[in-house]
Amino acid sequence: MAIETWFPLAIYYEDLEGAAEHNLGMLETILELEESGYERRAYDDMAWTGDLHGVQQVHLDERFAWIVSQVEQHTVEYLTALGVDLSQVALHIQRAWPIVSRQEQAVGDHMHNTAHLSAVYYVQVPDVNMGDPGSLVFLDDARVNEVCPGLGSENTNVVDEANFYNQLQASYVPVEGRLMLFPAKQRHGVTPNETEETRVSLSFDIVLTAKPGEAAGSHEFLMPPVKQWKSFGAGPALRISAEDMTRE
Numbered sequence: 001m002a003i004e005t006w007f008p009l010a011i012y013y014e015d016l017e018g019a020a021e022h023n024l025g026m027l028e029t030i031l032e033l034e035e036s037g038y039e040r041r042a043y044d045d046m047a048w049t050g051d052l053h054g055v056q057q058v059h060l061d062e063r064f065a066w067i068v069s070q071v072e073q074h075t076v077e078y079l080t081a082l083g084v085d086l087s088q089v090a091l092h093i094q095r096a097w098p099i100v101s102r103q104e105q106a107v108g109d110h111m112h113n114t115a116h117l118s119a120v121y122y123v124q125v126p127d128v129n130m131g132d133p134g135s136l137v138f139l140d141d142a143r144v145n146e147v148c149p150g151l152g153s154e155n156t157n158v159v160d161e162a163n164f165y166n167q168l169q170a171s172y173v174p175v176e177g178r179l180m181l182f183p184a185k186q187r188h189g190v191t192p193n194e195t196e197e198t199r200v201s202l203s204f205d206i207v208l209t210a211k212p213g214e215a216a217g218s219h220e221f222l223m224p225p226v227k228q229w230k231s232f233g234a235g236p237a238l239r240i241s242a243e244d245m246t247r248e
């Protein structure tokens with residue numbers, strides 16, 4: 001008998017050189033940003049996430065310049081491995097925010113629906129010997145081997161052997177100084193921080209558009225360059241500024 005497996009989900013990670021030099025400074029800044037953000041909007045068992053609390057542009061904050069350049073560099077590596085021709089594509093960090101997870105706090109399952117790629121970087125991770133510090137769990141919605149839809153759901157006991165072919169999730173224990181990249185549409189969540197220490201990470205959302213030129217606007221699957229967009233609606237007219245254009 002032979003069984004082969006196909007259609008792999010590609011999750012990228014790299015343990016960044018020089019992380020220890022930068023983590024302490026970023027940690028202090030993140031805790032300051034948490035303090036200065038909106039009043040807490042999440043339930044007690046949910047981690048504090050900057051995007052819900054007015055702290056979602058750390059990619060434009062010089063204090064995060066090191067990790068931003070690492071995200072940029074590794075995004076190029078990841079997309080190159082996925083076979084993307086980067087001469088036709090412009091990359092943009094659309095938003096970036098910290099996550100602070102204290103004891104018993106988690107992040108519910110979600111996707112990053114306005115982005116194409118997502119990244120997470122671990123600034124501070126509690127000692128795993130004290131318990132699970134909150135694992136990043138990817139959930140499989142494609143279920144290519146689930147021959148009857150729903151057969152493997154938690155409401156049935158029809159699939160009685162958990163194995164490689166029917167696994168519905170993949171779990172990564174966080175590692176301090178590690179950067180991970182994954183498709184933004186992949187549903188994921190973070191399990192509760194079972195330690196008494198604080199777990200701190202940064203999330204980044206990345207968008208691909210066409211580079212100016214022949215490909216710009218000619219593909220239904222690749223957005224035209226941002227500088228070709230025209231904003232409209234109520235309120236003062238918004239035009240992309242010259243400064244924004246140089247970011248392209």
Ligand SMILES: [Fe+2]
Pocket residue numbers: 110111112118188203
């Ligand atoms: Fe996420």
